[in-house]
Amino acid sequence: MTKYVYEFHEGNGKMRELLGGKGAGLAEMTNLGISVPPGFTLTTDICTYYYEHGQSYPAELETEVKAALAEVERVMGRKFGDPNNPLLFSVRSGARASMPGMMDTILNLGLNDKTVEGLAQITGNPRFAWDSYRRFVTMYGDVVLGLKPTSKTEEDPFEVILERVKQEAGAPFDTDLSTQDLQRLVKLYKDEIKQKLGLDFPEDVHQQLWGAIGAVFGSWMNDRAIAYRKLYEIPASWGTACNVQTMVFGNRGETSGTGVGFTRDPALGTNQMYGEFLMNAQGEDVVAGIRTPRPISELAIAMPDSYKQLVEIRDKLESHFRDMQDFEFTIEEDKLWMLQTRTGKRHPFAAARMAVDMEAEGLISEKEAVLRPEADGMAAFLAPIFDSKAKAQAIKDGNLLAEGLPAGPGGAFGRVVFNATDAEAWKARGEKVLLIRKFTSPEDIRGMDAAQGILTAQGGMTSHAALVARQMGKVCIVGCAALNIDYEKAEMVVNNHIIKEGDWLSIDGFTAEVILGQLPTTPSEVLQVFAGQRKAEDSKTYQQFIKLITWADKYRRLEVWTNADTPKQAEQAVQLGAQGIGLCRTEHMFFEGDRIHYVRRMILSDTKEEREEALAFLFPMQKQDFIGLYKAMKGFPVTIRLLDPPLHEFLPSREALKPEAFKEKVSQIAKELGVTEEVIEERIEALHESNPMLGHRGCRLGVTFPEISQMQIRAIIEAACEVAKEGLPVQPDIMIPVVGTVQEMKYFAEMSRRIADEIIARYGVELHYLVGTMIELPRACVVADKIAQYAEFFSFGTNDLTQTACGISRDDTKGFMAAYVEKEIFASDPFQKLDREGVGELMKMAVSKGKATRPDLQIGICGEHGGEPTSVEFCHTIGLDYVSCSPLRLPVARLAAAQAALKEALGEKEK
């Protein structure tokens, strides 16, 4: 028989799937001998059952809950609903993965008009009892009964009543309310519920409990939770558990309090306990971010004993869980109770730094340090930061608006918006925005995702804003009390400055400074060290970065190459670990300087001879480009793709430009080339394509205009020969784009080898070069065995392969991609994460067919997926030789490649 209810001591930390994260953490702490208020967990199986059976419970549940309740009553020596000695409970959700603030919580459950008197009596504190009661009525009324604002602009109905009572009582703060005021509040709340919903507030404590349980399971499918799961790819099938726990009170006066914390700094990764507390308060006050709490270090002064205990528990938790924990505690009349522990979310930057530290502390192994951080987080080490001189100047100029708490490192600027919907909308039309809120709530996550950075007036380091921002890797400042936000006017007043919606603002997530205008940015510390602008020994960040990435390199099998078109990019890529250039787009070179002039002359040519004349001008320039690239790559392979885009891309576009701008551009080009405007317009007309993505491009250009390919091949090989003549190592690889048939590959391989071998013989040098192809058409995958007869390497162009395999133009997804991800037709955008099932299957086919023909076929990927961790993992799995990505994604790819290798080894061990 399935067991549906676990008392805390019956579970353990490994039972996350069944008990959820919170339940498993409470069980583990209980077993570790840490004081945890007793209680029990309703398993995630119930949630699954609930949704599979029309929102009803298994028959045996009621009996099991009764038994668990009785056991808690026995341990505590109090009774649930006993008017004389009442036992109170909190009821909270707790899924397998943490979903901060997404689902619902009820505190002080078990209070009614009778038990409140009992609580008053046993605590000797009627004010406390009634304060607890009015809080319970508020939460229950909102969460279980559903009395909520009916629109975004409407205020919370409970808040309205509270404000009115405070005003009438002349009480500026909640704490100034008297017992009578609180009694009146409870009555007014209940009246409001009766009036608005036609419901009587339940006096029966069991009815209260089942209502709360229903709300918890129900909250698994609320819009916020669904949106959150989508964002973090949490399957709906996991379900949530529900924890019923004895209430302890942090609001029983000045010897009570409550707090939350992290065993390390979750924003910067520093190894020190980090957190906040509020005296005489309940836990939700801290997490909600409504009151700005005090830093945890001050607890040492406020309650030294509790602080000491907390430090001990912190050490116990870290050494037990071997990872940073995020915890909640409550102090009830000097007694410390732990309410939660779980692996804490951290900024990706902190995750990487922390992993390095923990290895040094001996807490985790080197492999664990490599496996732990999300590979994507490596990008944070390279993200631009504010230019220090410019910032100093801005501050000198009086542009420092305010300071808050640093909750997400990095520098970000954007135009100010005051709500999440605007953030999404502005982003959609191409604006950079900063989202500014009094505090954020789960409804805001999409907007947070759309923003460059987040700034809140209230809340601490563990507030919703801070937590979510860290997880998203966003720049974030919280608790910036100086902000005076007026949502209705869409503006805020900050130290006498008025900041309106749309104004530019900069926020520094390292220092928590809020600065007027757009601050110029500068390369990150790591890049500064690489550029020689900062000493390695002065940058702990750099040292940690190097340590982690060096470890990663020990474990990865995949090589990591880069997509680069200039010597400068190539140099940076080599510093960042590139072992080759996987894609040099020669067309990029065609746009530089006055080259476009010759390119246009070539396009306007009517004969091969005219074309060759124009190409003769381009030849020495391309050759110089390649010499530069080869030298920068110091002998690593340099894969150069022949001209790829359709020729019309080099002429003005009637669709992209407004009519006047188009006319003007045409007229300018006509003048430059000494032809009439009609000639230009006619050529534009002739080159126009309905679907340029599927048009006259790639190797098709070289079939119709072989002289273009010939010029490029000559430039590639002559450049290499000249470098070789200087005695420098060089490895040029010629890549043919958009190949779909073996005949194309044969045509270009023969052309390339004929030209190359002739040049090499002429120079009399030793030169190793390869001729291969992009695999970017489904047909190429299908006939990969044949193509491999002539191709010495394959490089998956997964951007185009995704477009053609899925029949989706990357430029034309605006109308449906959001709906597709929303409706789970795509698990994620296939242009961001490689579509393993479809595109991936074609890749596997190409790999296996290609290798069948040519066992030593070199295979890589140069689509943008090459820098995306899950795609890198897939490339590892199917046995590619390298991934190629943009220079700044190299550390991500290196770590992802190492993680893929380590996971594979672990998986094999498990087998």
Add this chain to the structure above:
Amino acid sequence: MTKYVYEFHEGNGKMRELLGGKGAGLAEMTNLGISVPPGFTLTTDICTYYYEHGQSYPAELETEVKAALAEVERVMGRKFGDPNNPLLFSVRSGARASMPGMMDTILNLGLNDKTVEGLAQITGNPRFAWDSYRRFVTMYGDVVLGLKPTSKTEEDPFEVILERVKQEAGAPFDTDLSTQDLQRLVKLYKDEIKQKLGLDFPEDVHQQLWGAIGAVFGSWMNDRAIAYRKLYEIPASWGTACNVQTMVFGNRGETSGTGVGFTRDPALGTNQMYGEFLMNAQGEDVVAGIRTPRPISELAIAMPDSYKQLVEIRDKLESHFRDMQDFEFTIEEDKLWMLQTRTGKRHPFAAARMAVDMEAEGLISEKEAVLRPEADGMAAFLAPIFDSKAKAQAIKDGNLLAEGLPAGPGGAFGRVVFNATDAEAWKARGEKVLLIRKFTSPEDIRGMDAAQGILTAQGGMTSHAALVARQMGKVCIVGCAALNIDYEKAEMVVNNHIIKEGDWLSIDGFTAEVILGQLPTTPSEVLQVFAGQRKAEDSKTYQQFIKLITWADKYRRLEVWTNADTPKQAEQAVQLGAQGIGLCRTEHMFFEGDRIHYVRRMILSDTKEEREEALAFLFPMQKQDFIGLYKAMKGFPVTIRLLDPPLHEFLPSREALKPEAFKEKVSQIAKELGVTEEVIEERIEALHESNPMLGHRGCRLGVTFPEISQMQIRAIIEAACEVAKEGLPVQPDIMIPVVGTVQEMKYFAEMSRRIADEIIARYGVELHYLVGTMIELPRACVVADKIAQYAEFFSFGTNDLTQTACGISRDDTKGFMAAYVEKEIFASDPFQKLDREGVGELMKMAVSKGKATRPDLQIGICGEHGGEPTSVEFCHTIGLDYVSCSPLRLPVARLAAAQAALKEALGEKEK
């Protein structure tokens, strides 16, 4: 050891691959006891060797040729190069497949200044001897030595000299030239060769022979031959043979002659010997089409004995070869010699009719009759013909210009052009052209292919023009002597009418009438019978058509469905054998009448509600459409595809229209819909796509606007229920377009079944329907096993599948497709013939994966390949259930399907 030379009696008719068609035919005739001038064949192996060894011959060749020569000398009792009793030869190419006029021929080889005297002496006819000599020098000078016009406008240098000598001699015709004139000609020709080429004409007969052999093998790679092979997909690797045959002379006076013929009429298929002859002439005079010969029936009067022999041989050949033969003969002083026999090329229309006749005659079996005609030829039975009333009126109006010989049946009109290059160029810019030439030559084939029809002033039914036109299935009239063509002026005078380039002309290939202007056309005889406008018993064509197609239906396994959008199309399709509708494009219905108004209202809707309101107007119209279709299809399945094209196709296109036209259209629509022009333009802007082929279309529309799909599904099923309520049979199938993922299929299958089952229950009828999908994306092929979980049928949309698999937009091939076919990167345009290697492989994958999941999965094809014979064969091979094509292609598909089944059975038998 390889044998390189076969005397005629050593070979046989089955050795086509080795001896070429001509060589095999000569061998077979020799063995049949038909009188054939003795000779020998140099095999195609030599041709292959020649091109693989830098144009040199195998070492043993010379010895073998010598031996064969000696044997002929022995049989003929004459000697090659003997001044007293010279043996003369013809040297001709002869490939495995007939390539009329593509390669070179030399006659009278073995004449020189000495042997000419010997020939004069033994024939007693010096004029004949010198006439033969001057012909030989002309041919050899042109073909072997290469004295040709250097430009298209330059006249043939031999012709120039001939004209001069004729003028000086006062001789209007060649036959008026005296022996002295001819002697002078030979001298002048040789001088010209010496002067222009610096070569002495070879006196050594062996040097002559090897020169001629070299020219024959060399001609395999001349431009014309290459172009011809491309057109008819003849591999270059086949090579040509070379036949060396004793000369017999049709030009030895009034008891000599030469002719060519067919055992039946190759244009109309009638069972009567067909051909032409010239008295006192050599064979090339007939084939070249320069002199208009006399019909073969007149030979009965001119040379009754030879005619009788010829009729006997004709019967012998037909009963021996069991197929129509095309033959050449020469009568030398009353002795009939056969020079060639081979299976004759025929107009596709004739091929079909002939097959039916031959079965009736007991010459071939029913299966052979089905296998023999090219399936494409069935389209000729349905091609429009001229409207008889209109033609009568045109003739009454004096618009009948002239009459010629009917060489290709059908009615065609077009604008007059006078050379092949123009025909190609005009066609390329979208014009319909008629190609008019004095006579055609192999250089003209591309232009002939580009023309609607061909009209020549000279040449008979076996002239180059007639032969090629028949093979291409073109409408053609030859030998229309009234045409007086002036190439330089680009005009012709015909019975006092001046016809200039660009004028419209009509030609009737059945009656050989040339008529001024564009004659209106009318449906073909077969379609007239179907339409009840002509009685079946009055139309032999109809009867033959029905007979053949009925046989075909006995043998085919594939069902044949149709693509139809209207009841009228559906009715015609059923008459033409459709067993279902494989594709009804609902968007076609959206354009009819005032519907486009509501479609546009829907597109301009901002909310679901507005969209639903517009859709409510469309619903009853769509429903009526479907009722009409169902009734027309009488219970056959009707596969209806949900809306497919991107919505912008229903609004004016800024790219397709000129700015003013666009403005005007927008303004008109704005007025109609009662909105501003800005609203329309903004929506057009918003819907604009870079690659609409890969954009927001197909089922993607239904994911974002489910209400559109829902309306269509409702209309499909309600219409079916109403038809069923009337007690009529009906089978509606719902087809989801552009599916790439199982999630899409699931979404639409569930939506369809939910809506359908609700409606069916409401109507209380029995209704069987299927839900399935187009397979038109590579990804769909890859995940076909998953898609088949929800799809009850697959229908390959091979147009789009080809576009996506090959990454080629069908609309954008203009820049490179010609070069691709030219350079043999594609064997043929993959949009015309299914690309088996690429697209076909994906189809096989989809079939096997789909059937693995759902063994009874129904699979068809509804792309345009469904009516193309080689593609139909492929569909048969991979086990599809049906092909669906446009109504007029149904007979082609039926015959192709039968041929595929029969070929498969033959193939299995062979195993």
